[in-house]
Amino acid sequence: MTLTYYLVLAAILFTIGAVGVLVRRNAIVVFMCVELMLNSVNLTLVTFARASGTLDGQVMAFFVMVVAAAEVVVGLAIIMSIYRTRRSASVDDANLLKY
């Protein structure tokens, strides 16, 4: 069935996001990768909703969007506060806490 393509696409997007979180160094880009992961979940949810013929999955996608928006607010506030102090948003520069 053709819906499989959407699931595979979502899985690929999720993987790209996950790899991005692990390899990128700028906090903003890391955060965008997390958003990519959340959106790939939305695609999965909508696909499954279509496959099962119910609306649950689509409703859940709305919840995910709202939560993602709230997460952006909190995340950018935190990243901004550290950027204003250090003039850098690189996660490698934030290295005071170790061992």
Place this chain on the structure above:
Amino acid sequence: MIEAPDLSLGALAPFLLVFGAACVGVLVEAFAPRERRHPVQVAVALTGTLGGLLTTLLLAGERQVTAGGALAVDGPAVFLQATIAGLGALSLLMFAERSLDPARSAFVAAAAVPAGSPRDRELMTATRVQTEVYPLTTFAIGGMMLFVASNDLLIMFIALEVLSLPLYLICGLARRRRLLSQEAAVKYFLLGAFASAFFLYGLALVYGATGSIRLSVIRESAAAQAGGGVLLVLGLALLVVGLMFKASVAPFHAWTPDVYQGAPTPVTAFMAACTKVAAFGAILRLLYVGFGTSEWTWRPLVYGIAIVSMVVGAVLGLTQTDLKRMLAYSSIAHAGFLLTGVLGYGGGADGTALGVSGTMFYLLAYGLTTLGVFAVLTLVRDGDGEATHLSKWAGLGRRSPLTAAVMALFLLALAGIPLTSGFTGKFAVFRAAIDDGAWPLVVVALLASAVAAFFYLRVIVLMYFSEPAADGPTVGVPGLPTTLVLAVTVTATVVLGVIPGAVLDLAEQAAGFVG
């Protein structure tokens, strides 16, 4: 035509009170004059959480599924909600302490001012206090209470975010060592968001595999698919990863030491105690209610993770020189011990499972002891805030016998020495695991306990058998809030160790899941 779902307002009263108090707190922040805000905020937050605690206690014995099947009000939910509300109220008291820091608060005066700027140095000594932390914490407590009662994966996800987002923020609000605190917030936020994406993908896959996110439907569907679909097993694994992250279980613990060290100490206490209770409540409910009929899917996974967590926590804890970091590794080791209890499934969620009661008792005992140990940490200070480096604690037994004695009691409880609550808790979870045939795991757990006991005892030896340094830290005189926290936690640690019968019975009676 859309039908309104059935709402049992009585069963929802704890949530309404706690979230109501949080919303009132936001309004107070907007409308009350600055100088009156602190007492008002503390009163609102404490009223909300203590009201939540009281209403949860009145719900004892309740067994129902409400809010259109999204919430389960049953024994474990009520027991853990009461634990969270009680521990949350004690944490709020620690937040409200004003007599220890010369600047009269552990929280930054203005979080938006860049750290180290002239304005920041000016505010460093100002006695102005920030009060946003109280509504934020109340929201987090509400989210945790929702987390342990969620009967549906979507509600579980929403609760996860409601408890996490305020926590990310309050981690970055320390008054001293602000760079460390902000760094902790960034690390916690990025890794937390990463973990919730995994939880969410797991939710989507389980939805695809079973056509529902209701735990009871998942249970039936998982039982029907003997051999389990790939989607279902993969989804479960991702859900478990998301929850294990919150519970700071190794190998998903990378954030724990940094965040515990960087966050303001009262916030660390709150995270260590309440988040752990909430996360394990959700793990128990997901595994026992949602996947209780397909135990083979999660048992090997949890078994392996428990061993890794105990070993990593105990071994890396040995190498730490900072007390807060050491306690972070101790928390990772304790997460492993708790998973030992989770494995004591015993084949039924109908109240016969020793694992549920053992884990719940352990969570209560561990939460109280952890709060106490961090409360002691806030007392020992030098010019730059809390003196958390191990060397500063040398000879504390001579300088301040009472503080050292209280610290020693908590450390013995964390090590699991008999006649403290830690021993009873460990006994309860190990018995549950042995009952279910997981004795190799218990052997590993005992070895890990022995290793972990070494680093707790090392602190005690340092406090009592070393010469105090000339420029050692001073021991502050706690105000009423911290004194109250210490009194409650010391009493609980001793009582739960000497006469734990009543609370153990209560936990056993509360062990039956509904739905």
